[in-house]
Amino acid sequence: MDEITAEYTTDQLSEPANLVVRTRVTVACKTDLGRVRENNEDKFEYFLPEDDQMLASRGLVFLVCDGMGGHAAGQIASELTAKTFIDVYLNHPASEPMVAMAGAVAAANRFVLDVARAVPSRRGMGTTLSGLILRQDRAFTIQVGDSRVYRLRAGELAMLTNDHTYIEEAIRMGTLTPEEAERHPYKHVLTRAVGTEADVNPDIEAHDLKEGDLYLLCSDGLLNHVPDDQIADVMRENSPSEIAWKLVGMALLGGGSDNTTVLVVRVDEMVDCS
Numbered sequence: 223m224d225e226i227t228a229e230y231t232t233d234q235l236s237e238p239a240n241l242v243v244r245t246r247v248t249v250a251c252k253t254d255l256g257r258v259r260e261n262n263e264d265k266f267e268y269f270l271p272e273d274d275q276m277l278a279s280r281g282l283v284f285l286v287c288d289g290m291g292g293h294a295a296g297q298i299a300s301e302l303t304a305k306t307f308i309d310v311y312l313n314h315p316a317s318e319p320m321v322a323m324a325g326a327v328a329a330a331n332r333f334v335l336d337v338a339r340a341v342p343s344r345r346g347m348g349t350t351l352s353g354l355i356l357r358q359d360r361a362f363t364i365q366v367g368d369s370r371v372y373r374l375r376a377g378e379l380a381m382l383t384n385d386h387t388y389i390e391e392a393i394r395m396g397t398l399t400p401e402e403a404e405r406h407p408y409k410h411v412l413t414r415a416v417g418t419e420a421d422v423n424p425d426i427e428a429h430d431l432k433e434g435d436l437y438l439l440c441s442d443g444l445l446n447h448v449p450d451d452q453i454a455d456v457m458r459e460n461s462p463s464e465i466a467w468k469l470v471g472m473a474l475l476g477g478g479s480d481n482t483t484v485l486v487v488r489v490d491e492m493v494d495c496s
Contacts, residue, residue: 239278239317243359245431246491247282250462252470256443257478263289263296263349264441264483267304269312280312280319281357286483288369288441290415291347299334299349303416306330307351319357320426323364327351327416327424334417348415351424352383352439354487356431365425366414370445372453373429374436379454384425386414410442433492436462439485444469447476462486 249270255262269283285304289296310329314322330351338344350367363371365383368390373380384390388411416422436457444453448469456468466484473482 238275241274241278241358241495244277244493244495245282245356245358245489246493247356248462248488248490249284250466250486251484252466253481253483254443254470254474254478256481257474259481261294261297262481263291263294263300264443264481265289265297265300265304265349266439266483266485267308268485269308271312276312278358279317280322281355281362282487283308283311284354284437284439284485284487286352286369286439286441286485287349287416288367288443288481288483289347289349290412291344295338295344295347296349298337298344299347299417302334302337303330303349303351306333307353311355319355319362320428323353323355323362323426324424327364327366327422331416331419331422335420338417346418348412348418350412350441351416354437354439356487356489359431359492361429361431361435361437363425363427363429366416366422367412368410369439369441372438372440372450372457374438374454374457375432375434377458379450379457381450382427382429386425387412431489431492433489435489437487437489438465438469439487440469441481441483443478443480443482444473444484446479447473457486462488 265287267285271277287300289300307326307330311326316322350369352369353364355362363382368385371382465486
């Protein structure tokens with residue numbers, strides 16, 4: 223994937239976009255404190271524009287963030303990031319959506335950093351960010367950290383994002399096996415997060431979009447207790463609301479060691495508007 227930056231040129235400035243495909247979706251969400259934590263540092267947000275121009279240029283936006291930091295700072299980081307990303311993305315001057323996405327991540331990163339520097343009790347706070355944007359006939363994923371975006375298509379589950387953790391990067395480089403990673407003490411150490419460094423480099427990727435696609439955005443509270451094969455089984459057999467409730471319930475039954483958030487998006491119809 224080419225590196226995406228927040229810079230834009232004159233020919234990328236916003237121009238009217240024609241609505242070619244109107245995507246109709248069903249959305250379901252659930253978040254839970256878990257059995258151990260005292261506050262919920264997860265945050266989900268979504269924005270479904272009805273205006274044709276906004277729908278054509280920016281599409282449908284879905285986010286899950288998992289904050290970190292003591293004294294409820296993680297909750298603040300995830301809230302600031304989700305709201306800032308959506309606001310900046312929707313109003314960014316670039317017509318190229320991936321440029322607007324990168325700009326929105328950069329703005330959220332600056333905001334969280336500025337708040338952390340201004341308030342001593344919030345220093346060191348940060349958050350993951352996993353986003354899904356359905357625009358025209360394309361799906362885009364935005365990734366920082368170790369929350370995830372999955373897609374179920376024709377019964378097959380695919381993970382569309384890569385975890386930004388010490389362990390996962392070691393596995394990709396071949397220096398650790400998945401079996402070794404399961405027992406590694408650095409299993410949950412992030413290599414990228416929003417708000418912890420002056421700059422953050424999100425993974426932004428485009429994917430094809432089809433009717434019937436079923437997407438899952440989740441925090442690692444789900445992944446700590448529910449393996450991919452069980453996630454796939456639940457997604458194959460249930461409606462979006464049932465998927466959200468059942469997966470969170472399974473995480474709780476497995477121990478509920480962290481906050482758990484699930485956001486489900488089903489692509490019901492793609493209407494040709496051209």
